[in-house]
Amino acid sequence: MLDQTIKEIRSEIDALLPTITTNDQLEQFRITYLSRSGRIASLYESLKSVPKEQKPQFGQLINAIKQETESRFESVKTTLQSSTTRQASDVDLTLPGRMLPKGTRHPITRTMEEMKNIFVSMGFGIVYGPEIEDEYHNFEALNFAKNHPARDMQDTFFVKEDVVLRTHTTPVQIRVMKNRPLPLRVIMPGRVYRNEAVSARSNYFFHQVDGLYVDTNVSFADLKGTLVTFAKNFYGNDIKYRFRPSYFPFTEPSLEMDITCFLCKGKGCRICKHTGWLEVLGAGMVHPNVLRNCGHDPEKYSGYAFGMGVDRISLLRYGIDDIRIFFENDVRFLNQF
Amino acid sequence: MRISYKWLQNYIELNASPEDLSFKLTSLGLEVEAIEVIGKELDGFFVAEVLDVQLHPNADRLKVCKVAVSSSEQPLQIVCGAPNVAAGQKVIVGLAGAKVPHNQHDPEGKPFVLANATIRGIESHGMICSAKELGIGDDASGIVVLDKKARIGTPITEHLGVNDIAFEIGITPNRPDCLSHIGIARDLAAAYGKKLILPTLKVKENKKSSIKKLTNVRIENSTDCPRYTARIIQNVAVKQSPEWLQQYLTAAGLRPINNVVDVTNFVMLEFGQPLHAFDYHNLAKHEIVVKSAVRGERFVTLDGKSHTLTGDELMICDGEKSVAIGGVMGGMNSEISNTTNTVLLEAAYFSPTSVRKTAKRLGISTDASYRFERGIDPNVTLQASDRAASLIAELSGGEVLGGIIDVYPKKIVGKKISLRVERVNKILGTAISLSTIAKFLVSIGITVTVAKDKKSLLCLVPTFRPDIELEIDLIEEVGRLYGYDNIINKTSSEVMFSKPDATEARISEIRNWLESNGLNEIMTNSLIDTSSAQLFSPNIVTVKNPLSQELEVLRPSLASTMLQSIGYNYNHGAERLHFYEIGSTFSTEQISGKQIHVAGYTESRILGICLSGFAGDISWYQKLRKVDIFDLKGLVLSLLKGIGLDNSNLIYYNAPSSLTEMTVGIEINGTYVGFIGRIKSEILKNYKIDQEVLYAELDVDSIVAIHSVKKYREFSRFPTVVRDVAFIVRKEISVGDIEKEIRSFGGSSISSVKIFDVFEGKVLGEGKKSVAFSLSLNSFEKTLTDGEIDSVMNRVIGSVTKKFEATLRSL
Ligand SMILES: [Zn+2]
Secondary structure, three states, X not given: OHHHHHHHHHHHHHHHHHHOOOHHHHHHHHHHHHOOOOHHHHHHHHHXXXXXXXXXXXXXXXXXXXXXXXXXXXXXXXXXXXHOOOOHHHOOOOOOOOOOOOOEOOHHHHHHHHXXXXXXXXXXXXXXXXXXXXXXXXXXXXXXXXXXXXXXXXOOOEEXXXXXXXXXXXXXXXXXXXXXXXXXXXXXXXXXXOOOOOOOOOOOEEEEEEEEEEEOOOOHHHHHHHHHHHHHHHHOOOOOEEEEEEEEOOEEEEEEEEEEOOOOOOOOXXXXXXXXXXXXXXXXXXXXXXXXXXXXXXXXXXXXXXXXXXXXXHHHHHOOOOOOHHHHOOXXXXXXX | OEEEHHHHOOOOOOOOOHHHHHHHHHHXXXXXXXXXEEOHHHOOEEEEEEEEEEEOOOOOOOEEEEEEOOOOOOOEEEEEOOOOOOOOOEEEEEOOOOEEOOOOOOOOOOOEEOXXXXXXXXXXXXXXXXXXXXXXXXXOOOEOEEOOOOOOOOEHHHHHOOOEEEEEEEOOOOOHHHOOHHHHHHHHHHHHOOOOOOOOOOOOEEEEEEHHHHOEEEEOOOOOOOEEEEEEEEOOOOOOOOHHXXXXXXXXXXXXXXXXXXHHHHHHHHHOOOEEEEEHHHOHHHEEEEEEOOOOOEEEEOOOOEEEOOOOOEEEEOOOOEEEEOOOEEEHHHOOOOOOXXXXXXXXXXXXXXXXXXXXXXXXXXXXXXXXXXOOOOOOHHHHHHHHHHHHHHHHOOEEEEOOEEEOOOOOOOOEEEEEHHHHHHHHOOOOOHHHHHHHHHHOOOEEEEOOOOOEEEEEOOOOOOOOOOHHHHHHHHHXXXXXXXXXXXXXXXXXXXOOOHHHHHHHHHHHHHHHOOOEEOOOOOXXXXXXXXXXXXXXXXXXXXXXXHHOEEOOOHHHHHHHHHHHHHOOOOOEEEEEEEEEEEEOOOOOOOOOOOOOOEEEEEEEEEEEEEOOOOOXXXXXXXXXXXXXXXXXXXXXXXXXXXXXXXXXXOOOOOOEEEEEEEXXXXXXXXXXXXXXXXXXXXXXXXXXXXXXXXXXXXXHHOOOOOOOOOOOOOOOEEEEEEEEEEOOOOHHHHHHHHHHHHHHHEEEEEEEEEEOOHHHOOOEEEEEEEEEEOOOOOOOOHHHHHHHHHHHHHHHHXXXXXXXXXX
C-alpha cells in the first residue's frame, strides 16, 4: 500500500517538475509536496501504520524521496532564478562587471620570449646551461687566455678558485658543441653575473640570449643576414643599423651591431650618449680554437655566434629609466604589463 | 684612449671633418665613444683692441672703453673695472651671450652669461676678461693683456691654441698598437689610402762622453724583461713644459707635470712605448739591474703607497735597492724632482703576463702597465728612446750623452703566417681577389709574398700587432679593411629544422595558466645574505668576492628572495600579493636525479608561488577574504591538471619542515615534484611580514619531463543520479579518509564524490563535525534502478558509519 503511494508521488513529481516555469508554480509545488502538511510529510504519518519490521525499509524509501525531491526543487529554483529576466530599466549597467583575474608577465620575460620566438621561427632550438660555471667553460675553452687583459672585460664573481658565476651565456656554446652532433643551430637564454656596482644603468646580474650556428659552410655573410633579419623582426622593418669590427676572444672576425637610437631617431640623446646609435649585440665567426676545444675540425666546420643583453633592451622598449625597478617587483609596476 | 685631433694631424694629412673621422674610426673597429670639443667653454670670446679709455662719469673705479672686436664693425663701448686697462692693448673680450666660466664676484665662482647692460648710466656691450674669469690662469688682479701681434676678431681658443677635438676611443684588448697616436694614424692611413708620416728622429749626442762610462745595465730575468735600453741626458733644467706640450697632454687627458715627465708621457702617447725617467744621481753605483723582487721586500711607489712584494715582481734596481716595479710604476726614491740634473731614461719591453700579474696583485693600474699588459712593440724601443731623449734635451737645455745601452739578448721577430684566398672568401662569404687582399694587408704594415700557386699569401706580421697570430686573424683584418658593410647580408642559408621544444611549450603553458589565474610573474635577485639563506638550507653556495654582505650567497630557495618582494609590497601597503617566479636555486648538496654540470654544485629550475593578503580585489559582488592554504592547494592542483598532469598524488607530512607548516608534498606518477605549505612565522619575521604567506615550490624540470599525452576514457552514457549524504564524525577524522572509504565501497557505480558542506556546532555535540557529500552514481551498462542505487548508498553508509564511528545526519 505505502510503496504504491510512494511510487505514485514519484511519478507525479517526475511529470510536474519539468513543466514548472514560474516562481508561483514552484511555490505551489513546494506547498503540495514539501511543506509540513505536504504529501511527503504525510508519508511519515502513514509510516506509523506500517508493521514494525517493515518500518526501516519504508523509512529509507521515504527519506530518499524527500531528499531527492528537495534537491530537485532546489535545482529548479536555481534555474528559475538565473533565467528570471530582470526588467532592463532595473539594471545599472555602470556597475563594474565581474572581472576575471588577470596576472602579468614580467617585462624581461616578455622581451626574452619575443627574441626566442623570432629565432625559433628561423630554425634555432633552445638550450640552457648552469649559472654556476667552471672557469674552463666560462673562459678557457672560449679562448680567454689566463692572464690576458680580455678577462678584464668581464668582472667575475668567484665561488671557488676555478668556479665562477657565469659572466655570459656563451659557455653553453661549449657544452652543446661538446655534447651534441653537428650541425647545430641553437640559442641559449639565461641569467649571467658581473661583479659590478649596482646603479640605475647596470646591475650585478642580467639576462642574455646567445646564439650559435655551426655547419660545414657558414660564413660571415650568413651571420649578417641572420642578424639583420632578427633586428628587423624585433626592432621594426624601418630601422637603420650598422656593423662595426669588434673583439671577443671566442669569435674572429668579431662585430658589434648598432641600430639607430629609437628614442632620438639618431639625432643623439642622453640614452645613446649623443652618438645616435645603440649597441644591441655582439657577434662573430666562432674562433677556430673554440671549435678545436670542442673536438671539431675548423677546416671542415665553421660557425657563427652572437649574444645580446635582454635587460637593457627592455629598459629602452618600455621606457624605464632605472634597471633596479625590474627586480623590486612592486605590484604597481608589475600590473602595468 | 683619448686622441687629440690636432696631435693626430702630425702623422697623417686629414681633410675629414671630426664627424667623418669619427665614423671612419668606428667602422675600423676603433669605436668613438665620445667627442669632446676642447675650448667650447670659451665660445664667444675674441681678441680685441682697446682704442680709447675714459673715466666713468659716475664711478671712481670704473672706466669706459672703446674696443675694436672686428676690423670691419663699429667699436664697442665696454665699462671695465680693471686697474690695468689702457688704450692700445690687445685684450680678450666676451660678447653678450658668452658664458663667463668663473665669476670673480661670486663666492663660489659660479659661471654667468654676459648681457648688454647699463652700468651706472653708461651702456656696456660686453666684458674685458681676466685670466681667472676665463679659467686660463689664476691672475684675477687685472685683465689679460695679449701680445701686440694678436689678430683682432680671432676666437680666443684659436689664439691660445687650445681649440682641439678629443676623441674618446674604446680600444679593444686585442689592439695595443692603437694605444698611441701613431697607431691610430696607421690604421687611418690604411683606410684612407694615405701616407703615414713618422717624426724624424735625429739625436744630437755629445760624442765626447759616452754613456758606457756613466752607467751599466744588467738583466737577470730576461723572461720577464726581454729588452732594456737606457740613455742619459745631462744638465737638464726641470721646469714647466712649453704650451704646445701641455696642450697636447691635456687634450689627451693627462695632467702636465714637468718637462721631463711630460716628454715621457708624450712619447708614450705618440709611439705607444711607456718610458721611465730616473734621477741618475739617486741610483746607487749609477747602474741598473733588472731582477725579481726579494720575497717580503717593501717598496714605496711614486704615489706614496707602500707594497710588500712576493718575490714574483720584476724590479728595476740600482746597485743597492729597487727603484721601480718594471712596467708598472716607479719608486719614490728615484723620482725626477726640481733639482734633478741628470736623467737616466728607460725604454724597455716587459713581458705582458708578468706585468699583468704584478699589476693585478698590487692593485695598481697605470698607463704604462695598461700598455705592457696588452703587448707593446718590442722593436719600437729605440725610436721612442731617441725621440724622448732629443725632446728632453731640447726642452730642458740638457745634452744627450753619446750612445745608448740596449740589452736585447734575443730579438723578437714578427710571425710568418700563410693566408689562403679561398679560406678568406669562405669565412667572409665574399669573392675578394688575391691582389686586393694583398693590398689591404700591405696597407697595415704586413709584408706579403705571393705563394707559387698564386692561391695564398705568405705574410710577415710586424711586431706591433701581437694580436695577429693565426690565419683567422688575418682574415679579420681583410674583413675590416674590405668593410663589414660591403659584405652581403645572406638570408638564404639552408633551413635546418630544429626539434620542436616540448619543454619550452610546457613552460609557456604554465606561465599562461598562472597569469590567466591572476598571478604576477616576478623576477628576484639570486644573491642574498648568509643569515637569511641559512633559514632555508644548510647547503649554501657562497661567493668569494661579493659586492656586499647582503649579496654574499646564492639563493637556496626561491622563497628566500620571493619573500623579499612580498615584504617590500606588504610594507608599501599592497593588499593582494599573488606572485610566481621561475628561477634557479643553488645548493652544495647532491640531489638525486639532477644533472651535475659543475662538480659540487646542484642547480634546480624551480617554479615558486607565493600567495598573501586578499584572495581577490574589493568588489560589489563578493566579500573580501584572506587567502588560506586551500587557495594554494586548489591553485597548484588545478595548475597541474590545467597542464595535463592529472595523476598527482598528495603526501601529507607530519614531519616538521624548516620552511613551512601545513606542508603537503606532491607526487606525479610516483615522482616527487614539490610541496605546498604556509611559511613559518619566524621566517616571515626576518622579512618583516606580518600576515600569512602561502608558498608552493615545484621542480620545473621534473614537471616538464613527465610526458603526458591525453588518452580518451569512455564515459557512461546512462543517466547519473545524485545522492547527498551527511555524516557526523569526531573532529579529528580526516575528510580525505572518509572520501577514500566512500570511493572504495561505492565501487564503479560512483563516478564522483564532492564535499559540499563541513561544519562544527553545538547541535552536533562536543568534538564532532558534520561532513556532507554529494555522490554521483551511474553505470556503463544500464540505467541504475532505485534499488541498485539504494544498495550502493547503504553499502557506503554502512561502511563509513562503522569505520569512523559516524552517525548519519538527516538532510
Ligand atoms: Zn638617442
